[in-house]
Amino acid sequence: MGKVKLFLVLAIFAAVVGVFLFIFPFGSKTIKIVNLNTVLEPAADEVENSSDNTAEISQEVQTPDLKKDFTEINNTEENKKEKINTTDKQENNDKLKITGKYVFWGYEKAEGRSIDTIIIHSSYNALGGDAYDVDKLVKEYKDYGVAPHYLIDRKGNIYKLVDEKNIAYHAGESQTPDGRSNVNNFSIGIELMNTKEDKFTDAQYNSLNKLLKDLKDKYEIKYVLGHNQIAPGRKDDPWNFNPLQITN
Ligand SMILES: [Zn+2]
Incomplete structure (x- = not known):
């Protein structure tokens, strides 16, 4: 009787594990795929919650300058300041002597x-x-x-x-x-x-x-x-x- 009992317990355990695996076979993988998709087009709350995504996005904010034409680059506040300094120097060099x-x-x-x-x-x-x-x-x-x-x-x-x-x-x-x-x-x-x-x-x-x-x-x-x-x-x-x- 003891052997039969043990067999039954193992059989029930195997059945439960089998049913579990049947229901959630690639469950975690499916969720990962969804997550990859959201990285490309993240929802606002996900961006806020993920420090990795935030880093990526702030980098993207800085790089678009390279795509702007030179006029826009010249007109950034920083470059304007630089221009003014250069002009001042030129004026000093250009003083009547x-x-x-x-x-x-x-x-x-x-x-x-x-x-x-x-x-x-x-x-x-x-x-x-x-x-x-x-x-x-x-x-x-x-x-x-x-x-x-x-x-x-x-x-x-x-x-x-x-x-x-x-x-x-x-x-x-x-x-x-x-x-x-x-x-x-x-x-x-x-x-x-x-x-x-x-x-x-x-x-x-x-x-x-x-x-x-x-x-x-x-x-x-x-x-x-x-x-x-x-x-x-x-x-x-x-x-x-x-x-x-x-x-x-
Ligand atoms: Zn003359």
Whole structure:
């Protein structure tokens, strides 16, 4: 009887286990598949409850920047700040720098003259040697008893030879389009180093624009003209000058 009882107990146990396995054979696997699907498109409450999913999602929030076009990337707050800093630096580098190189000839002292015209010239050292030697060119001005207020060398360095308030001898016999002669009296002369063959350098145009802006801020400027425009037939400088490069 004891053996039969044991057999029955084992048989019932096996039947219960068998029924259990029959009812839930791949139950857990099925749930896992559902979970994988929800990872791809998680419900809101599942995202909140799963730290793994949250990590994945926050990463996704950062990467879409790569898909944005450059305009959008440029306009993010962070990049805007960076841009402003860069602009500040450029402005600092772009500040007008003038070196004093005053002469004692080629001008007459004046007080309270009104300035409304700027005359652009070009010249080079014709005394021999380097055509763009600043000192030799200034010596040449001395020989002729002339001087501009400013001289810009090939590298864009700006030299001040005569104070703006004084009348520099740079224009000679001349007339503005509105019929005024003796242009020296109401003008500022700017010489840029250049030969008749060469073009002006970008550095020269850059410096000239900065200087023009400064002068226009100080004075009510009516004309910015080439020497050739106030003394046609007599003067043909500034040679190879491109007026389109004047931005100020
Ligand atoms: Zn000239």
